[in-house]
Amino acid sequence: MAVYTDVAADELAEFLSHYDIGELLSYKGIAEGVENSNFLLHTTAGSFFLTLYEKRVAVGDLPFFLGLMGHLAGHGIVCPQPVKTRGGETLGRLAGRPAAIIDFLEGVWPRKPNAAHCAAVGQALAKLHLAGRDFPMKRANALSVSGWRPLFDQAAPRADTLQHGLRQLMSDELDHLEKTWPKNLPEGVIHADAFPDNVLFLGERLSGLIDFYFACNDILAYDIAICLNAWCFEVDHSFNVTKARAFLNAYGRERKLSDAEQDALPLLARGAALRILLTRLVDWFNVPPGAMVKPKDPLEYFRKLRFQQSVASMRDYGVAASGLVA
Incomplete structure (x- = not known):
């Protein structure tokens, strides 16, 4: 995860108005990784990830990625699920980038795997x-x-x-x-x-x-x-x-x-x-x-x-x- 594209608070508020995930309390960029711009959102309904897809990710591939996560979850694989808008969409645009909100999974990645x-x-x-x-x-x-x-x-x-x-x-x-x-x-x-x-x-x-x-x-x-x-x-x-x-x-x-x-x-x-x-x-x-x-x-x-x-x-x-x- 990383941040290449910054997000203004007013833009984010407009984007979130299309979702039923409560009111935004705070958000912050996540600096790990190298591919997309990622933010951790805290709302009155809980915690979520916001991802802005950068140039290495082709827009045409996003339905595959988002659909796969739903398919795997249906087969018992624990993975994040895209949050849908009120209109049933999993993908939107924010700050000039394709963007999606993903639900939050508890856990941390192991710094010293055994x-x-x-x-x-x-x-x-x-x-x-x-x-x-x-x-x-x-x-x-x-x-x-x-x-x-x-x-x-x-x-x-x-x-x-x-x-x-x-x-x-x-x-x-x-x-x-x-x-x-x-x-x-x-x-x-x-x-x-x-x-x-x-x-x-x-x-x-x-x-x-x-x-x-x-x-x-x-x-x-x-x-x-x-x-x-x-x-x-x-x-x-x-x-x-x-x-x-x-x-x-x-x-x-x-x-x-x-x-x-x-x-x-x-x-x-x-x-x-x-x-x-x-x-x-x-x-x-x-x-x-x-x-x-x-x-x-x-x-x-x-x-x-x-x-x-x-x-x-x-x-x-x-x-x-x-x-x-x-």
Whole structure:
């Protein structure tokens, strides 16, 4: 979450007049994340999130995101729900941006995830993949392997200012992934952004998945790969096998992985690391002046990519294949 677009009080009051959510008591911008402008609203009816969708989010994709949250909630997945206007709309405009109000979920994201957190995420991700099987809308993943070359072209000219040799490493890795990216693996709806700051907990109990604005249709195991990178490393960038085992085994208890998915997972994890490295580099070099946002460290994912390049099989993630095979 972040704030790129400021909202004047009178504009907000007019916007809220179309909703039955009580009278506004206070609102404040939320500076975490990098994608959209977000505000926490307190009204006489409770707390809500207001999101203004910035340029990276295509307006035409918003019905997919908002519809998916409703679909998942109907299948028992705890996630925020769009609040409708009196006219039944979930999307409006505020400060020149598409905007929506989302209900508030209790919980905080874990700053230091442990194995129990990782297991809960694995279980929730598998349930999301199963729940998404009958969601009728489709959205291609614009940030899958075919979308990485344009990101590389944006980031490459200045990459070596952060890390000597980074441009060449990314170029070689992109060439390799474009040639070897797996095909014919199970696909469906994926979250694609289930980082710790998008998963809420009350203690060690998962209380909600949030921020579905990268959700799309893609390889299900790619979502697993994203989470391996996001949840199973320590602050010193070392890989935590205990966390990975907890995550993967919990996922496998809900949805078994095929042999082909297991064989492909190390390569998918390399791709997931490169994708985040590239988008973080682009964001690092292109923060709008005055934006209330702190870009995330790209080199965190340079280090994760280097680890994933060394992985030979699922055993390097601490898991024997027999526990995960369909």
